[in-house]
Every structure is written in structure tokens, then in C-alpha cells.
Amino acid sequence: MADWSQEILGGNPRALARAATAIENRQASAESLLKELFPHTGRATVLGITGSPGAGKSTLVDRLIHELRREGKQVGVIAVDPTSPYTGGAILGDRIRMLSHHADSGVFIRSMATRGWLGGLAAATTDMTVLLDAAGKDVVLVETVGVGQDEVEIAKLADATMVVLVPGMGDDVQAIKAGIMEIADVFVINKSDQPGADRLEREIKAIQSLSTRKDGWVPPVVRSVATEGQGIAEALSAVRSFLARGDGKDRAVANWNQRLHEMLRERMLERFTDLNFQAAAEDVAARRKDPYTIIDGWLERISH
């Protein structure tokens, strides 16, 4: 274990890959490892990137990696994918593009599928971020499809969050409906060469004018055409202006507060796998017992 963590702290990519797999499979070894690594973390900047499907997030992430590598930064990427039982796993299309960094040892990319009903994705993303931070990554990009509560929350648990929108999607409910307006520290209008970019920017600004953030920050709106590499440096620069404001410590505490909730939730659920849900479900479906009384009984068992 001590050897393993030393290798990770030294940036050994094979030790890192093995640890990422241990985290994803929830191996017991992962937790001891993370305990050892944790004191060596706190250096990496975590950047959340979220937006509607089809907004071009993967291409944008690809360009951000190139830009950060040009600056000599070590980069980690955690791509959170919704799982589709139909296709038998995470949607891989977007990931394939990232293979362009395959041969670059300064880049570590991990795609994580959602875990279905019991959740735990936020806890796993936290573990993965701790790992990449300890392994010396300067920047960790956490990419999520920002369409659901879970994904949005994960993107939010970053030092800065970038929300990617595209012009001309219906009545632009894309952002507002999914509740991602309020988590953006920086807006990126990608595919901004398409019609409707002006309108979208006006709409973002109209919504922003309705209320003021507690921290006083007004998230800038950056335009990009990621496929052409346009607007990438500007987006990074906007993120850095946000980070330079100096209340990062408050945000880190707030983020850890949320992460601890997720971690506790996940670990409690793991602990109670011996409960017989199937037999209880049969009793409830047949109206032999009511679900509320069953849950009461389980909570008693858990607490004593």
C-alpha cells in the first residue's frame, strides 16, 4: 500500500490507472489508498464543465487539454457518462475523440458510467479527484452531461464551473429548465458561429439581471467555436479571473460539506446490503405490509 501510494505521488501512470479502477470497482483497497493520499492533495484546480447533450462539450474539453498542455500543465479528465443498458455501458462516441491524447503521459482521462439506482457518482467523482490531485495533476476537468440534478451537482463541486450552451436549441429552455443557470461561474456559448448566438447571450444576461450572486460575481459569457479552436484561451482566462478573486477557501469548505453528505449516503447504503428488499417488496405489492412500517423496522435494526 505504501509503495502504491508512493508510485501515485510520483506520477506513475500505471499505478494511477490501477487506483482509478480500484475506485471505480469500489475495492476495499481504494479507501486505504485514498486515506494515505489525501494529505498530499489540495494543489489541483478542479474545473467542472457541464451542458446539454450536443453542446460540444467533448470537443471543448479536448481543446482545453491542448491549451493547458501547451502551458506545461498536467491534466486529468473525469468524464461522467449516463449509462444506457441498451448499449451495454457508457456512451463511447464522445470519448473516442479524446483518444488524441492517448500517447501523452501528461494527460490522464477516465470515463465513469453512472451506477444506476443507488447513485454514488458524486462520491466516486470526489475519490477520483483526490487521486488525480495527489498524482500531481495541475488541473482536473470534470465533464458531465448537465441535464439532471445529479450531473449538475457533480459539476458544481468544482473550484470553478463552466456551463456550455449552444444557440438555436428550441426555445432555449435547455439551460433554464435543467437548473444549470445558477451553477455557472463562466458561460461558454459554443458553436457560436451558428444563428441565435446573440439571442442566447441576451437571454443569459436577462436571467442574470434578475438576481445577484452572494459573492457578487457576474459570470462572463464567452463565445467559442471549439471545432475551430476559437474562444478556448478566452474561456480559460475567464475561469482564471474567477479563481483569482480569492474566496476559493469558502467555496472549498462548502464543496466538502456537500461531498461529505454524498460520501456518507453512499457508505450507509453499502452497509445495509443485507436487508431483504425483494421479500419486502412482495409483501408491499400484495398489501400484506405497508412500506412505512417496514422502513421503520429497518431503521431500528440499523441503529441498534
Added chain:
Amino acid sequence: MADWSQEILGGNPRALARAATAIENRQASAESLLKELFPHTGRATVLGITGSPGAGKSTLVDRLIHELRREGKQVGVIAVDPTSPYTGGAILGDRIRMLSHHADSGVFIRSMATRGWLGGLAAATTDMTVLLDAAGKDVVLVETVGVGQDEVEIAKLADATMVVLVPGMGDDVQAIKAGIMEIADVFVINKSDQPGADRLEREIKAIQSLSTRKDGWVPPVVRSVATEGQGIAEALSAVRSFLARGDGKDRAVANWNQRLHEMLRERMLERFTDLNFQAAAEDVAARRKDPYTIIDGWLERISH
């Protein structure tokens, strides 16, 4: 309490509204009430309706209500909305259309906002379904914005699930990306007078051809133009064909299995509100303690 539950069983709309509020606010009285009501449930058909934002779900639901009312059915609607802190609550736009049923005592509509980090929306939806079932609703429509894991799971916990799609949204990743393909018992292509309906139907069928459901059901594809009232009867008829197959009992057991997981998770979290997350988050952010050791300690406290 006994009076209250009698009034609900008798269909008193004011008692029903008060109970819905008690459930939403997680008042202690709600749980005793639900225990009393539960033995009187099991008669209502629960129909989940989900789909991308902008797919016209609310209009479709509105038309379904009209159709069911024409048949003399009592109808309950639970509309699950993502919350936007920006607007200070659930997005109300869609709901306003439903006001057309305001004066009809045979229709009970409740909009529920998501509850943020701690989740609990599936548990609350279950409670609300139990309530409406006990109050004599023949059909309970559960409408969700099917873009995130949570919302998709809620729609799935129904006797039948309708997935609403629209033609011409980008590269039709709308359905596939969000993982809603596999939960549909019936597909509705709404706004089917718009270009791309044929292509979308071909795509749905292509994906269906890739694998077979365990129960052998091939979800039919119905076309609708909800604003014109077209395809509504056909959609209902497709749902009824699905329900007529007779393995509803297996599905009910599977659904209760999932619901019990959600209910346990929610109630465990409520029980442990005395943990000092803020102080722990400060310790972690300052790297004075590691989060894994903190969680271990909390689990010890909870278990003893």
C-alpha cells in the same frame, strides 16, 4: 387522524390538498396518515410520462386528462419540476396550462419541486402516488423532465411509462444520451407534423432492433400532435395494450423494491441531521482531517 384519512378516502379535495402539502413539507403527520391509507391502495394505474424539455409533455398531459375525464375517470397528476434557485422555485410556465382543469373536482394536480442535494424526490413521488391512489384516482400521471438519472428513475416507477420525443432535435441524441430509451413502454413522437418524424421513428426502431426486452414487449411508436389533440387516444390505447399483458404484478414488486431503497435512503439521511458537516468540511478543506476517516467515525456513531 382517523377523520382526516376518512375524508381522503371519501375523495374530499381539501383534505387531499392538505395531505399533499403535509407530504411535501415532510410533516410528521404525513407518515401516520400514509400508514393508514396504504391498505386502501392498489387500484390506481400509475402512468409515467417523461421526455426532453420542449417535447410538449405538458400539453400532452393536458390532453390525456381531457381524454380520461371524457371516459369518466378520476385523474391525479404529479408534475416533477427541477428547481431553479434563480427563479426561487419550480418552473411554473408549463404548469399554467394545466389551470384549464382548475374547476374540475375530478382532477387533482400537484407540482413538486426537486429538493436539491439530499434528493428524496422519488420517495416523495411514491408518497404522493399512495395518497392519490387512496383518494380514489383511477389514473395517476407522473410527469417528469426526462433528462437526468433521477427523473428517469421516477418515471420508470410506474405501471407503464411513456417516453415523449420530438423530431429534429440535433442528432437525436436527446433520447439515447439521457438513457430513456430503455424505460419506454410506449414511445410518443409528439409534434409529429414537424420535419424529421420519419427519421426519428426509424432511429427508435433501429435501436429497438439491437436488443429484446426480457418481457418480450416491443414498445409501440405512436405519433401525436398534442396541440391539435391528435394521437392522444392512440397513445392511451397503446398504454392499455401494454397493461393488458398481465405481468403487472411482477412489475409492481420490482417497482416497490426500488421504492423501498429510495425511502430507506431518504429516511436515513433525515435521521442523521445532527452530524456537524460544516465543522468537518472545514477540517477537510484545511487538510486537518481526511474525509474517509470522518465518515468511518460517523458510521460508527450511527450504528451504535
